[in-house]
Amino acid sequence: MPMLGKTAGGLFWMFRYLERSENTARLLDTGFRIALTGSESAEVEWESIITTAGVRELYLEKYDTFEQGHVINFLLRDKDNPSSVMSVIEMARSNARMVRTALSSEVWEATNESWMTLKSQLARPVSVKNLADVLTSVRQHSSLVRGALHGTMLRNEIFDFARIGTFVERADNTARILDVKYYVLLPSAAFVGSSMDNAQWETILRSVSAFRSFRWLNEAETTPRAIAAFLILDKRMPRSLAFCYSKIVGNLSYLAQNHVGDLPSLELARKTYDRLDNRDIDRVFDEGLHEFLEASIASTARLAGQIQEDFRFYG
Amino acid sequence: MTDNRFFDEMLDGAGGARAPYSDYADWFSGEDPKSLLKKSSEAEAFFRRIGITFNVYGQSEADERLIPFDIVPRIIAAQEWRTLERGIEQRVRAINAFLADIYHRQEILKAGRIPAEIIQNNEAFLPQMVGVAPPGGVYTHIVGTDLVRTGENEFYVLEDNCRTPSGVSYMLENRETMLQMFPELFTRMRVKPVSSYPAELRRSLSEAAPPNFNEGKPSLAVLTPGIHNSAYFEHSFLADQMGAELVEASDLRIVDGRVAMRTIRGYKPLDVIYRRVDDDYLDPLNFNPTSLLGVPGIMDVYRAGNITIANAPGTGIADDKALYSYMPDIVQFYTGEKAILQNVPTWRCSEPDSLKYVLDNLAELVVKEVHGSGGYGMLVGPAASKKELSEFEAKLRAKPGNYIAQPTLALSTVPIMTQKGLAPRHVDLRPFVLVSPKSVYITAGGLTRVALKEGSLVVNSSQGGGTKDTWVLGD
Incomplete structure (x- = not known):
């Protein structure tokens, strides 16, 4: 029996969202690096990161300036931003729940664990002090799911x-x-x-x-x-x-x-x-x-x- | 620690272990309580990681909770279990015969064994099912019979869940967890396995497939309301374990007189639907015109005999609380035998004498709404405050026909593991029963639900109950 159309859609979006979480983390990492150099162009850089993430208009509804703290939290954990890392991890897990019968238990558990860990890591605003840890965690969890996919799925x-x-x-x-x-x-x-x-x-x-x-x-x-x-x-x-x-x-x-x-x-x-x-x-x-x-x-x-x-x- | 008012399933009056628990008690006395408590919290982490959670109605949908799991098993002797099995099978066969009768010739009404108004005025009776013959003649393919125990050989049926009983995934996962945590116990004691349930479910449902399409392998699907449903974990678990598709109504449509699901290569017909949605959400054309949910026209396919819906629509009439007190008569009427399992004595508040008795003794009784479930809309007299009692009294006087009352049963206890060691808590038991045109299958044991709060008699997970693994011992 061919799979359900809904299941195909759930898989497609689950992995789009997981990929997006990783890409956003990488963008933030880049911005952070420039900010560390103390360059005057930091704010310009944060702005271009918001633009690259495709959330410029949403961001400007909330903030007037591209201040580091705002950008970081908007991209990592803001519920109003459907592309924030927390939003896309929620969506990835929600899709995974929907297509759970199509996933190996390893892939499901890796996805569920990612969600549980990031949910607690992103429960409070992220400061510059713990940004590096959070970004590492996002990348590691994305790798965990990908690894489970490659290692255990038909x-x-x-x-x-x-x-x-x-x-x-x-x-x-x-x-x-x-x-x-x-x-x-x-x-x-x-x-x-x-x-x-x-x-x-x-x-x-x-x-x-x-x-x-x-x-x-x-x-x-x-x-x-x-x-x-x-x-x-x-x-x-x-x-x-x-x-x-x-x-x-x-x-x-x-x-x-x-x-x-x-x-x-x-x-x-x-x-x-x-x-x-x-x-x-x-x-x-x-x-x-x-x-x-x-x-x-x-x-x-x-x-x-x-x-x-x-x-x-x-x- | 034992309270004489309640039957303690593990310990006798003198504090010694009863026979089914003797091996367990030996083992337990050699264990370090601290390390057992540690295992208990490991079990919780394990459940959360694999996502065995449920959503609580009325709370935000993001709030997924775990049903607490207790690591002390509930143990039933082989002999005790045999009696229960016979009683359950008898009762489930009677229920199916009753449903076939009530939707066709209604002999039981003609014989005057049940008052006709109790059926006619009942929302659980579906006129759309009158004269419909379900494939294979089975109405309730899956039943969860709730049992309680009050003494050595005293068991009562509390409810016959004939609609969409849930909890079997917890039974299976509880056993998996126990096997992982205490493998040595399973080598010491002969515990009957439960793991074949998904395969039995598949077999049982396949046997009930429409005969015309049952060439080789009928195609099966579990119908779920979706990921926000409180029992979604169980729906996906069962679909996965028995190799069926997990579908929502939006995946289904009627194509050429068959129910078909939308796949990546178009619509493919289904033979059997194990539905975990209520009757109201099956077919907006036939049941609930205001609803957008469901599969328009599925009832027409059903009437034509081209799909099996498990359980059949309209089975709720058999487990309606207004019918409950007639169950011994129903068993007698259809099987010609006396009911093996006892019913809890029940006052029908629609009858004036009974109502008077109930009002006079409210503080001693349990009062239930006839259409309620999940422990909602229920009064436990001995645990209620004065205010709650007087509020309920007003409700009873306003609509007596909506209520039945029962004595507060002295539910048996089984110990749970607490910080201070073993402590008795009240339990019930839900064995799961599969009915096909060929056979009746009963899980060895079932799901034991336990009221975790000291003294509480309410075991529902929505009201702070937990679960235990249930062991039926081999001969």
Whole structure:
């Protein structure tokens, strides 16, 4: 018997939310690092983190300034922010409860434990003093669930939906990080080689946990062009757009094997993947980096909608 | 420590262990109470981690609570259990015969054994079920018979839960927990296993599938109101354990005269639905036009014999408290035998003489609302304040037909583990019964509920009760 549409939707969202919790933690970590350097641009940096998280309007309904304490707590634990770490962990667990019969007990218990631990860690406002511990905990719990998924789940359609949710969220996240900062990657003579540029590049790499791996691969060439190529086109990099889309295409292809008729979501995913596969980064810059990223964000959103429709999540 | 007014299941009057507990008492005397208390808190952490929680009605939905678990088992001897089993089977067979009769020929009314108005004016009687033949002829596929004990050989049936009895997941998880915590006890004592319940449930429900579609493997689903329901854990647990889909009404629709569920590849038909929703939320077209919940048209499929709904709609008439006092007659009428299990003596407040007696003796009695459940809307006379008594008296006078009264039973006690060592607490027992067209299966034991507060007689989890593992000993 094929799985329920509701179950497929629950798995997809459970793993989107878990991925989002980790991405938000990573963004906060990056902001925190800049704040530690005592740089005057800290508030600007916190603002761009709020923008990247896609919650700018919600945030401005509550606060006028991008003060560190406000931003941290808004992104970690504010109930009014549906993308706060606590909100998405609640949603992930709620979805996990809904699809519990599809999960191994290890995956369910890891998810439940994450929720219990973070709920108590985030019960009170988080200060700079304990921020690092909280962020570590968020990342560790996300890894715990992922580890349980890889180690204990059958490689069947349940797994496919879990992975598709993860990579749709990740593709969206990476494109947003780049788009908010795209201007520092543009080949503009005025900035090249300045210390400000280096700090910004480092921020981008850290917010996708790629600072060291980038260095390792590109020792000789730390340029905007190389950074963009790494995060957009490099299939070795697990958070690059090309990597995410190759995984989405792969998992959708498995699902297509049992599907009668066309699978529009697979066609959409293939089209986006073709724009990333064997591409030269110079052509992306020619096309316009910002335009390219905007189109990526839009096509990921369209893809998510099509997946929801193809597999009858809601009707 | 023993209180002579109550039967202590573990200790006799002289403080020695009764026969079923003798091995346990030997073991216990060699254990360090501190380490047992530590195990007790480990058990709680374990339950919370795997998410065996329930939501309390009237509290915020985020508030998930644990049902407290006590580590001292409740032990029943093989001989005692055999009698109970026979009594339960007799009673459950009579209930199914009663339901078939009451929704068809109503012989029992014609014979004058039950007053007709008690059926006609009863909301639990569903006119939509009149003349409907459920697949396999079974009405109550799953029953939870609540038993209480008052003495060595005195057991009473307190309630026959014939709608959607819950608690079986606690029975199963309690045993798992005990096996993990005290493996040595299970090697010392011969405890009958309970773990086959999910497989038995699957078998039993499959046997009751509509005959036309029962080719090979009928497809089964558990129907839940959703993740905010107080018993959601149990719904997902049972679906998981018996390999059935867990569906909500919004996943279902009628397609080509069958009930079908929405899968990632379109609608696929179902044969058996183990529903854990009330009758009112089954079918908005047939039952509750104001409700948006349910599966419109499912009753038409049911009437056509193309789906099994377990339990059948309308089974609530059999466990309605207004009918309870007639149970001995019902058993006699359908089985031709005297009831093996006793009923608690019951005053029907609709009868003037009884009402007078009840009002005169309110402080001694337990008064129950005929449609109430879960310990709500109930008065325990000896535990009530003057104010509560006078409030209830007013309610009784206003609508006497809504109430029945029973003597306050001297419920037996079983010790629980406290900071100060073992302490007696009142218990009841809910064995789970599965009925198929071919057989009746009864769990060895069931769920023991225990009132954790000293002296309290209310064991409901919503009112501060806990649970214990229940051991039926082998021969």
